[in-house]
Amino acid sequence: MDENEKKLLNLLADMEEEDALALAKEMLDSGTNPLQVLELCREAMDIVGKRFEEGEYFLPELLLAGEMLTEIGVMAKVLLEQSPDKPAQKLGRVLIGTVHGDLHDIGKNIVTFMMDINGYEVKDIGIDVPVATFIEEIKAFKPQVVALSGFLTLAFDSMKETIEAIKAEGLRDQIKIQIGGGQIDETIRAYTGADGYGLNAVDAVKFCQQHIGA
Amino acid sequence: MTDTDGAARYSEKINRVMAAVALQKTDRVPIAFQPTFWLAKYGGITFRELMYNYDKTCEIMRRAVLEFDPDMYYPPHVTTLGPLLEAQGFKQLEWPGHGVDDNHPFQYIDREYMTADEYDDFLFDPTGYYLSKYLPRIAEAYEGIEELTPFAGMYYMSLAGSVRKFASPGAVKSLAALHKAAVVAQALGAHKVNFDKEMAALGFPLTHGVASIAPFDFFGDYFRGAKGVLTDMRRRPNKLLEAMDKALVLILRNTIAAAKASGNKIVFIPVHWASDSFMSPDQFNKFWWPQFRQVLMGLIENDLIPMPLWEADCTKRLEVIGDIPPGKAIYWFERTDLIKAKEVLGDTVCLRGNVTASLMATGTPDEVDAYCKNLIENVGKGGGFILDCGFGVPDETSIENVRAMYRSVHKYSA
Numbered sequence: 001m002d003e004n005e006k007k008l009l010n011l012l013a014d015m016e017e018e019d020a021l022a023l024a025k026e027m028l029d030s031g032t033n034p035l036q037v038l039e040l041c042r043e044a045m046d047i048v049g050k051r052f053e054e055g056e057y058f059l060p061e062l063l064l065a066g067e068m069l070t071e072i073g074v075m076a077k078v079l080l081e082q083s084p085d086k087p088a089q090k091l092g093r094v095l096i097g098t099v100h101g102d103l104h105d106i107g108k109n110i111v112t113f114m115m116d117i118n119g120y121e122v123k124d125i126g127i128d129v130p131v132a133t134f135i136e137e138i139k140a141f142k143p144q145v146v147a148l149s150g151f152l153t154l155a156f157d158s159m160k161e162t163i164e165a166i167k168a169e170g171l172r173d174q175i176k177i178q179i180g181g182g183q184i185d186e187t188i189r190a191y192t193g194a195d196g197y198g199l200n201a202v203d204a205v206k207f208c209q210q211h212i213g214a
Numbered sequence: 215m216t217d218t219d220g221a222a223r224y225s226e227k228i229n230r231v232m233a234a235v236a237l238q239k240t241d242r243v244p245i246a247f248q249p250t251f252w253l254a255k256y257g258g259i260t261f262r263e264l265m266y267n268y269d270k271t272c273e274i275m276r277r278a279v280l281e282f283d284p285d286m287y288y289p290p291h292v293t294t295l296g297p298l299l300e301a302q303g304f305k306q307l308e309w310p311g312h313g314v315d316d317n318h319p320f321q322y323i324d325r326e327y328m329t330a331d332e333y334d335d336f337l338f339d340p341t342g343y344y345l346s347k348y349l350p351r352i353a354e355a356y357e358g359i360e361e362l363t364p365f366a367g368m369y370y371m372s373l374a375g376s377v378r379k380f381a382s383p384g385a386v387k388s389l390a391a392l393h394k395a396a397v398v399a400q401a402l403g404a405h406k407v408n409f410d411k412e413m414a415a416l417g418f419p420l421t422h423g424v425a426s427i428a429p430f431d432f433f434g435d436y437f438r439g440a441k442g443v444l445t446d447m448r449r450r451p452n453k454l455l456e457a458m459d460k461a462l463v464l465i466l467r468n469t470i471a472a473a474k475a476s477g478n479k480i481v482f483i484p485v486h487w488a489s490d491s492f493m494s495p496d497q498f499n500k501f502w503w504p505q506f507r508q509v510l511m512g513l514i515e516n517d518l519i520p521m522p523l524w525e526a527d528c529t530k531r532l533e534v535i536g537d538i539p540p541g542k543a544i545y546w547f548e549r550t551d552l553i554k555a556k557e558v559l560g561d562t563v564c565l566r567g568n569v570t571a572s573l574m575a576t577g578t579p580d581e582v583d584a585y586c587k588n589l590i591e592n593v594g595k596g597g598g599f600i601l602d603c604g605f606g607v608p609d610e611t612s613i614e615n616v617r618a619m620y621r622s623v624h625k626y627s628a
Binding site: 015019055056057058059060061064067101102103104105106116135145152154156157182183184185187188199200 | 317319321440447448497506526608
């Protein structure tokens with residue numbers, strides 16, 4: 001890793017947004033391979049994720065990390081347009097959505113981001129997702145993990161219905177299901193028939209690591 | 215029941231609650247009732263009807279209060295906002311009858327209602343900012359009102375002439391729509407006053423007169439949105455701090471005036487952003503607590519009783535938020551460990567809560583009973599405790615579970 005690469009890694013990990021974006025642009029402009037810049041972003045996000053797990057970073061840092069990543073992604077993508085869009089090797093597939101009746105997405109978006117930077121291919125199918133859509137998406141995307149999000153108490157039954165429908169379609173054995181949201185606890189995990197629940201984005205990643213691998 | 219019975223019951227209940235606030239031991243643990251949309255289930259109507267039909271909602275609330283006999287009950291007119299929201303084309307909520315199913319509760323729409331570069335506008339002239347930018351974004355009835363501004367800076371004949379702006383097409387349309395909405399709001403207000411009086415005569419005090427907000431939540435929830443405020447903490451911390459200092463003066467001024475007018479000392483403050491997992495202890499001590507403490511102190515100094523509902527888990531914040539004078543507030547905790555809260559805050563503040571939503575919605579009456587017994591005997595020890603759910607009665611709760619909870623205060627003692 002040369003001087004600039006080290007510097008970019010640290011600027012990103014330390015939340016120095018302006019300097020990080022300026023350096024990333026400078027590196028891309030002067031011919032650094034965009035894939036190399038994106039790899040540095042990934043390494044920086046590993047550090048961010050670790051600091052989050054260790055209680056040094058919280059939501060403001062996760063959100064800002066996501067913003068920096070998006071902006072550098074846009075810059076690098078322009079340069080990558082020539083080459084075929086080859087996604088990097090991912091650890092596994094995760095399908096995530098907010099269950100039907102519930103319009104909340106802040107928690108879901110943060111979990112999606114954390115799983116993404118931890119190397120999983122995450123498909124986010126949005127909010128207020130009908131049971132039938134989950135079934136179709138599971139069939140098409142073939143995830144190893146399905147993550148159901150919900151903030152309101154109405155999500156208890158929506159989650160239960162979604163999981164029962166997955167079972168009725170004969171898809172339950174192929175996937176592990178985790179649930180998360182403001183009111184979720186072990187009582188609701190048992191009630192819905194999920195395999196696990198999480199109180200935060202770190203729990204969500206740990207569930208994937210346990211069931212897909214890291 | 216005679217009027218005398220009602221008056222006696224009212225003072226018995228309010229005295230029990232006030233003794234709990236003062237951290238004194240009471241004859242039994244007081245219990246609060248915040249059913250919001252659960253009332254629809256109890257009364258066998260849809261959430262949508264509850265949202266639109268004041269009479270029906272109040273009839274069900276009266277019935278529920280008479281059955282469960284709480285020491286304080288939540289004003290039902292918070293869930294009867296349908297006509298008012300509809301009349302002004304309110305954009306920050308989806309509600310049953312408008313964007314969500316007839317049997318789903320209303321839901322807030324998290325968006326960036328104020329852009330990052332508008333902090334200076336807010337800081338320089340908040341009222342001008344509301345009129346020119348903010349209000350048209352949050353309700354259709356305000357669209358066009360921006361044509362009225364700016365008045366500030368006008369003088370003498372230019373001010374006399376600027377009255378013409380009231381005839382601009384947008385302003386005319388907006389003022390007409392606002393007048394219609396205001397008539398609906400007046401009717402709703404009058405209905406509330408009558409119902410509150412009727413319930414007081416029957417012997418039942420309200421949980422609170424008015425609601426208020428923490429300065430961080432004010433910007434995080436209703437102006438910048440979640441992503442906006444969280445990134446502002448890193449990108450423009452000084453602007454956010456400056457804006458919160460300005461807003462807290464306005465929040466206090468409005469809350470004190472409204473609370474005094476309501477005649478009820480308790481001020482309900484739902485708290486969204488204090489949770490352990492949202493920001494670091496350092497960030498909490500810089501961006502959240504000092505500003506909120508000023509709101510609490512301002513209310514206390516004006517002889518009001520702040521009642522924040524600390525949403526999610528705030529167990530790690532307990533030491534910090536205990537920095538208020540003793541016996542002057544109610545801290546309602548949603549998922550914070552109340553046993554721990556009792557240890558840390560037991561000599562400082564009356565606690566309220568917190569039978570879990572999961573238990574209420576999916577457990578059995580026996581399980582609810584056991585949970586309440588534990589809270590009453592441990593958190594209620596020595597006084598300073600009001601039994602309730604974590605955040606009102608969940609919509610999905612069976613009537614038997616609610617009965618078990620309201621029975622428990624008569625069965626067990628601290």
